[in-house]
Structures are given as structure tokens and as C-alpha cells.
Amino acid sequence: MVSELGELRGAVRDWCRANIPADWRRAQTGVSEEEFAAFQKWWFQQLRTQGWAVPHWPAEWGGGMSVAEQAVLYSELAAHDAPRLVLQFVSIHHAAATLLGAGTDAQRQRHLPAILEGEIWAQGFSEPDAGSDLASLRTTARRDGDRFVVNGQKLWASGAKHADWCLLLARTAPDAPKRKGISYFLLDLDSPGVDVRPIRNAIGDAHFCEIFLNDVTIPEANLIGAENDGWAVAQQTLGAERGLTMLELAERLGNAGFAWLLEQCRQPAIGGGRLIDDPLVQDKVAALEIDITALRSLCRSVIDKHENGTAGPADASVVKLFYSELLQRTMDLGAQLGGLTAHTVLQKPLSSGWESGAWALDFIGSWEWTIPGGSSEIQRTIIGERGLGLPREPA
Amino acid sequence: MNGDLGADAVGFGRVVRDALASAGGDELAITAEAEPAKRGALIAPVLGELGVWDLRPREDSEEAEAAAAACRSAGWWGLPYPVAERLAKPSDLDADGLVVVADVRPTALAAGLDDLRWAAVALDGRRFTTTVLPMTDTVRKIGFAAPLALAELDAQGDGDLALALVLPIWTLLGMLDRAMALTLQHVRDREQFGQPLAAFQGVQFQLTDAEVERAGLEELAKHALWTAQTAQPGAVDDALALRLAAVEAADVVFRITHQLHGAVGFCDETTLSWISRSSQPLRRIPFGLSGTRDALTRRITTRGLSGLFGPRP
Numbered sequence: 001m002v003s004e005l006g007e008l009r010g011a012v013r014d015w016c017r018a019n020i021p022a023d024w025r026r027a028q029t030g031v032s033e034e035e036f037a038a039f040q041k042w043w044f045q046q047l048r049t050q051g052w053a054v055p056h057w058p059a060e061w062g063g064g065m066s067v068a069e070q071a072v073l074y075s076e077l078a079a080h081d082a083p084r085l086v087l088q089f090v091s092i093h094h095a096a097a098t099l100l101g102a103g104t105d106a107q108r109q110r111h112l113p114a115i116l117e118g119e120i121w122a123q124g125f126s127e128p129d130a131g132s133d134l135a136s137l138r139t140t141a142r143r144d145g146d147r148f149v150v151n152g153q154k155l156w157a158s159g160a161k162h163a164d165w166c167l168l169l170a171r172t173a174p175d176a177p178k179r180k181g182i183s184y185f186l187l188d189l190d191s192p193g194v195d196v197r198p199i200r201n202a203i204g205d206a207h208f209c210e211i212f213l214n215d216v217t218i219p220e221a222n223l224i225g226a227e228n229d230g231w232a233v234a235q236q237t238l239g240a241e242r243g244l245t246m247l248e249l250a251e252r253l254g255n256a257g258f259a260w261l262l263e264q265c266r267q268p269a270i271g272g273g274r275l276i277d278d279p280l281v282q283d284k285v286a287a288l289e290i291d292i293t294a295l296r297s298l299c300r301s302v303i304d305k306h307e308n309g310t311a312g313p314a315d316a317s318v319v320k321l322f323y324s325e326l327l328q329r330t331m332d333l334g335a336q337l338g339g340l341t342a343h344t345v346l347q348k349p350l351s352s353g354w355e356s357g358a359w360a361l362d363f364i365g366s367w368e369w370t371i372p373g374g375s376s377e378i379q380r381t382i383i384g385e386r387g388l389g390l391p392r393e394p395a
Numbered sequence: 396m397n398g399d400l401g402a403d404a405v406g407f408g409r410v411v412r413d414a415l416a417s418a419g420g421d422e423l424a425i426t427a428e429a430e431p432a433k434r435g436a437l438i439a440p441v442l443g444e445l446g447v448w449d450l451r452p453r454e455d456s457e458e459a460e461a462a463a464a465a466c467r468s469a470g471w472w473g474l475p476y477p478v479a480e481r482l483a484k485p486s487d488l489d490a491d492g493l494v495v496v497a498d499v500r501p502t503a504l505a506a507g508l509d510d511l512r513w514a515a516v517a518l519d520g521r522r523f524t525t526t527v528l529p530m531t532d533t534v535r536k537i538g539f540a541a542p543l544a545l546a547e548l549d550a551q552g553d554g555d556l557a558l559a560l561v562l563p564i565w566t567l568l569g570m571l572d573r574a575m576a577l578t579l580q581h582v583r584d585r586e587q588f589g590q591p592l593a594a595f596q597g598v599q600f601q602l603t604d605a606e607v608e609r610a611g612l613e614e615l616a617k618h619a620l621w622t623a624q625t626a627q628p629g630a631v632d633d634a635l636a637l638r639l640a641a642v643e644a645a646d647v648v649f650r651i652t653h654q655l656h657g658a659v660g661f662c663d664e665t666t667l668s669w670i671s672r673s674s675q676p677l678r679r680i681p682f683g684l685s686g687t688r689d690a691l692t693r694r695i696t697t698r699g700l701s702g703l704f705g706p707r708p
Contacts, residue, residue, distance in 0.1 A: 131657055133587035156658050202661045202668045270498050270686070280685065332646075336683050340500040343540045343676055344531055360537065360675065367650070371658050377597055393595070 009072050012052075016080035019046060024083055028349040036350040037162045040087035041118050043351070047085070048116060052077075054092050056244060058100065061112050067247070067303045071296075074248045078255035083351040086207075087120055087159055093245045094237075095121040095167060098184070101237040102225040107186065111165070122163035124154035124187065124211055125234070131155075132378050134169075135178045135231060139213060141170035141185065148172070148185070148223070150193075150216040156372060160196045160209035163189055168218075173228050184230030186222040193217075202364050205350070244306070246319045249354075250299040253323070254292045257330055257355030261285065264337045264359070275337055284333055291326050298322065314387025317379040324369035324376065327354060335363040399617065400460045407445075408464025414441055415472050424669045427475035428536045435508045438476040447478070452624065453486050453558060459624040463565040463616070470569020473666075473673040475539060477504050479562035481511070485555045488522070488548075490514035493559045496523070496543065497681040504676055506530040506541035515545055516552035516559060518631075518690055523547055538676030553631075557623035560634035561616070563677055564641045568616050570674045571609045571648045577667050578602065578652040585657075598655060605651040608644035615640050618703065629701040635691040636700055642684045645674055 021027070028039060047053040048062075055070045057063030065073065085092065092115060099108050111119065130137040139152025150170055160166065166187040173181030189196065193216040199208040225233035265276035265285060275281050302319050305311040331354075335342055338359035348358035354369070355362055370376040384390045400408075418441045419426065427434035442448065442465070452459035462482045469478040480503065481492040491511040494503040498517065505513055505527050515523040523545040530541040579602065582592040592598050619637035622630040649671045653660045660667045682690060 126658075129586070131587060133589075136587070136589075200663045202663075202672060208658070208662065328650075335679070336685055339683065339686070340497065340502045340540075340680060343502065343537065343679060344542065346531065346537060364672065364675070367653050368658070368661055370654055371661075375657065376654065377595075380597070393597075 005068060005072050008069055009076060012073055012076040013080070015050060016076060016082060020080055020082050024351065025081075025349040028083070028351045029347055031350060033161070037087055037120075039083070039351055040085065043083050044085060044088050044118065053085075053088075053116065054096065056247075057092075057096060057112070061096075061100075061108075062116055067300055067307065070247055071251060071300055074251035075255050078252045078353075079259065081256060081259075084252065084353045086351060087162055088115075089245070090123050090159065090163075090167070091115045091119065091121040094123055095165070097244070098167060098224060098233070098237045102184070102233045104224075106221070107224065111186070119165060120159065120163045122157040122160035122166045122189070122209070122211075124157050124160075124166045124168040126156045127153060128155055132375055135182070137169055137171060137182065139168075139170045140174065141172050141183060141218065143172065143227075146220045148183075148218045148220070150185075150187070150213045150218055152213050154211040154213070155208075157196075157209045157211050158207050158372075160189070160211055161198050163196075165189060166211065169230055169234060172230075176228065179231040181228055182230040182234075183227050184224045184233045185218050186224055187216070187218055188222075191216050191218070202367075204346075204361075244303060246316075246323055247299045247303055249323060250292075250296045252353045253327060253330065253355065254296050256353055257327070258289065258292055260355055260357040261288070261330060261334050261337070263357070264334055267337075281337065288326075288330055288333065291322075292330070295319075295322055295326055312387060314383045317374070317382040317387070320373060321376055321379040321383070327369050328363075328366045331355065331359065331363040331366040335359040400464060401457060403457065404460035404464045407461045408468045411442065411445060411447065411465045412468035412471055414445055415468065415474065420472055421666050421669065424473045424475050424673060425663075427539075431507050431536055431539065434475050434539070435510065438474060442478065448481065450482060451486075452482055452562070456621075456624050459558070459620060462562060463620050466562050466565035467569035467572065470566040470571075471573045473570060473573070473670040474566075475536075475673065477508070479566045480504065480513075480559075483555075483559040483562050485514055485516075485522070485552070487551075488514050490524075493555060494525075494543075495556065495559045495681045496545065497686065501525070501543040501545050502540050502676075502680050503527065503543050504538045504540055504680065505543075506536075506539040513543070514548070515543060516555050518556065519550075520553040520556070521547055521550050522552040522555070537672050538680075540676045540680060554626060557619075557626075557630035557634040560631070560638055561619045561623045564612075564616055564637050565620070567641050567645060567674060567677045568609075568612055570670050570677075571612065571645060573670050574648055574652040574667060575602075575606060575609055577665075577670070578605075578655050581656055592655065601651045601655060605648045608647045612637075612641055612644040622701075627701070632691065632695050632700055635687060635694065638682070639684070639687045639691055642678050642687060645678050646684075649674060 044053055052073055054063045055065035055073055099111055125134060127137050141148040141150045166189050168185040168187040169182055171181050172183040193214040195212040197210045199210060201208055265281060266274050269275045269278060298319055302311060302315045342359040345358045348356040348361045354366060385392055447465050450458045450462045452462035466479040480494050483493045484490055485493050493514045493516060496515045496517055501515060503513060513525045515525050526544040528542045528544055582598055585592050615637050619633040622633045652667060656667050659665050662668055
């Protein structure tokens, strides 16, 4: 097993050296959204030729790597500063997990191969008045024979302006208790009545989008799971996913983000020497290395437990909470060490990870992480109530 | 020491804030980013009409308080203009403003203001004339930070330092005031799980932690303004201690206010996003957290700060 992993590592390493475009960072800096999307699709196909685009999928759909093999793959890609799959993130993780966990054979056959061919997905869950309290969502889907007519507004749909399809939660039983009246749909974003608008964020890009839905028709065949059972489907497929996506992110932080930090530490310090010669810097870097090592270990353990059915109800929340705050601490130190120069590097390459070496923007961008996919307050509530068995907060 | 700003200074600060509101308020930062060349003409005359540029904070304690209040009001709007840096100008040099610079990579929030001549001072008292170099052209113009070319002038800057360190912290304090006000309003307005966010104790406790930091900084800022203006021994130490406390407080306040705003806090449509971005360079230029701590530690060594109450009996 160990030697097989060693062989895989060697193969990935050789491939990375030969195939990662040397100038991709420069080429992806300051480019248009269209050039970004084209590059992402091209890079996805490069990985696919090796069978590395969706290593976490079951073998029959084009994946089949063990958790240990995935960790090797992700760590090597990160260590070689490969572009990150940003555009396909929801497609290969959230959409695939939903289809594999709750989809019909027809739905899987329709979409999983299409995702491999480049079909892009977004997630339409949050709404202006339904963020942390997602179950209070108000987008409606009214049944009309063998179709549904959808009206409402979705928010924070990352990448939606490039997306072909959308995972959509909408209310199908307005009078039912709020978690019992939601259905889960596959929405074709080319449908009449769909309007996607980008929102510019703090670091100046616009991956967040709003989606306006005005009398949009969805055929019954695109309902996923049972009607009015959408909340349970979303919890089941995406709760697990919250942990699984973290393997790649943890290896990215451990091998790319930390490498950028060490590179920063090699820069000259005020008063001579290098930053890393300062005992305070050494202490902080060592503390982060310990936390990052713990994160990488925790991710593998949680995914192993998930695969053998022994994961605890709050394990994924522990990982998400730990990762998000650790990412922020790491970017904070990078921004501190980057000093004044970091404030003149106000452009980061698209297709990079959350950690790009443009510290001022990475630091600001990292603040997002304690909010989406369940804010830290929600994760703490889950850990308290479901993990530790504490009573619910009085309403 | 004098523990509070006088009523006149507080009133002046209110007038400055209102005038900036009339001139565009939060729109000023948005306009300045879209059209950087216009920011000087957009902002400087508004403050000039109120007499802000006539204040002589180095010469008069009441004018120092008025200057501090004006900086705080500039911070309230995340004003994309170096008000504190202009008000810190040295008495004896022919310059329009003064910035403190680190030993490496001298930087000032002064890009594109070609009508202003800047002096610079280092922690060891050396003073410089400067040339503002162009900033990199990027989507975001965070603080309009630009590199400086320095030419050494003299070593007479010891007396200039403290106020040049203190006044920008009053700007930062105004940003913390605003971040708190925006977030208090947001958690009252925003309902989730059938109640305002403000009703959750977990939310209240985060906000109280932020307010403790902000209120502590306000006290220190008043003290350091007094020691700087009256040239007390240890005024530079107090100014560095204030800077350290301010950077720490800003970390806590912006982390919490962003978290409680949720995703919308990162979008251009929310004022917090603009205020928090504009706070970044103030927190790092001329020194960030570790640089400020290092400078303070080297100065006070085992002696410590003079403090408010003198030596223990």
C-alpha cells in the first residue's frame, strides 16, 4: 500500500512538472471572467486525462481513489502550485454528492458524464432573508401538472454567471412546518425567467451572484428526492460534503499556503537577515505548522469515518470551523510578514486558491470563510447541540 | 491629564461629520475609487471651508482636540483622504503634511494628490523630503497607498513624531465607531430563526467584546493625544502604545463586525466593506502589529510607560 502510494506520488509529481503551465499565475492575473472560465475548463480536462479530475467519485463514474490516494494527489498538486479547480467546485462536490446520494439513475446518467465534459453547477440555497436560518427560505415552487413554476430570489450563488445548472431549494408546501415543505430541484439556468447578476465583493471580484427566478418552469423529472423532502436530502448529501471538500482545501493550505508563508519568511527582515531568523516569527510559523498538521490529519480521519459509517454528527462542523479560522490565522500572519509591500500587491491571479501570496487580498478574502456553508455560529451550535448533546438555545 | 475632549472639539467633530455627509458621505469612498484623480478636489475644499486646514494642533491644545475630532469624523466615513497626515504637518518645515515612515519601503496614503508636499519622519528622528511615486493600478485602491522616495533633510524630528503617530489612530478610531454602529443596527434589523440576531446571547457577547476593545482604545487615544500635544516625556512611547492597542482593537472589532454582518459585509453594497478595507493600510503603515510591538519594546525596555498615575508609592 505504502509503495503504491509512493508510485502515485511519483507519477503525479512527474506529471505536474511536465504539465502545469509555468506562467499560469501571470496569465491569470487581471484577465477577464471569460478567460478565467476558459482556463478553468481547459485545466479540468487536463486533470481528467489522468483520471484526477474527480478522484473522490465512485470508480464507475470516473473516480475511485481511496482517501489516502486522494490526499497524495491533492498534496502534490498543491505543492507544485497547480491551478485550483475553482469553477467546478460545486459541480464535482455538491452536485455530484447530491446526484450520487439522492438522484435517480436517469439524473445521474444525464449529469455526471456531463460534469466531466465541463457542465458547470452553482448552488441556489441562501436568500436575502434566509442565511443562517436557511429553512425559512421563501422561493416557491408551485406544482402545475407534471412541472413546477418557481418564483423567488437566491443569493451568494458562487460562480453562477458561468454555470449551466443550479442546485435549487424551494418551498413546495407553504403551509407545512418550514423544514417539511421544501423540495430540492435541478434547475437548468438557461430556462426562461432566470436572471443571474454578479455582486462585487471586497477584494474586487464578482464570484458571488444573485439569481432572480420569475415564473421559471422546472419539469417534475428534475425534482431530486421526494417532493417536500428536500431539506432532508440537502442535509444528508451536503452535510457529509462539508467534510469531504475539506481534504483538498486542507492539502492546499498545508502544501501551497504554507509554502507561500515560508517563501515570505525567506524575505529580508528590517535590520538584516531574513524574517524567519526572528524567534517570534519562528514561533508563530511553528504554531501554524502544528495546527495545519492537525487539520490535515483531522480531515483524513473524518473522511475515513464517513466512509466506514462511524462519523459523529458534528465531525464535519469541527473540520469546517477549524479550517476556516486556521486559514484566517495563516493569512493574517502572511499579511503581517508581507508588511508594506503586501499593500502594493492588490491583484491576485484567478484560478489560485484562497492563498495566493497576494497577502492583503488573501487576508481580506479569508474572512469570508467563517460565513458560507454554515457560519461559525451555526457550526458551534451544531457542535454544541448534536456533538456534545447540549440543550437548544431558548427561543 | 485631561480625560475628555472638550465640548468645542466634540461639536467641531460633529460639524465635520455632517459636512462630509452633505458632500456625499459613504459615496465619497466609492467615487474616489472609481475616479481617483477627483478625490482631492472632492474632499479637501469641504474640510477647508470648515477651517480644518487652519488648525495648528502642535501649538494649541484645543486645536489638537479639534484636529483629533476631525480625524475621527473622517474615519467615520472611511474618507479616502489623508486628513490626519495633513494635520500632523511640522511647524518648522515648508510641507503640507507629515507621515511616519519605517526603515524600509516608505509608504504614504497619498497617491495622486499632486498639489501636496509631504515631509516624512522616522522613529529615530530623521526627517525627509519626499516624492510620492505612482501606485500600482488595480481594481481596488485600498487607502491609496503609494511608495515614497525619500531625501534626508535633518535629524530634528523627535518632537514631530508623537502627534504624527497619534492623529491617524483617531482616524482609525472613527472607523471602529462606525463599524460598531453599523453592526449594532444590522443585528437589530436582521432576523433569523424568528428573532433579531441581537436577541442571541452569542451575538451579544461578541459585540460586547468588540465594544470593550473600542472603548479602551478611545481612552488611550485621549491620553496619548494629551501627552503628544504637551510634549510630555515618553510621548512617543505613549503614541506607540496607542498604535499597538489600536491595531489589536481593530483586529477584534473588524473580525466581529464582519462575522455578524455575514456574507453581505463583503459586498460593495454594504458600508462595512468599504470602512474595513480602508482601515487596512492604517493598521499596517508605517508598522503593523509586530513592527509596532517591536518598536515599542525597544524604546521602553525595562523602564515601562510613564502611565497615568505616576510611580507607585
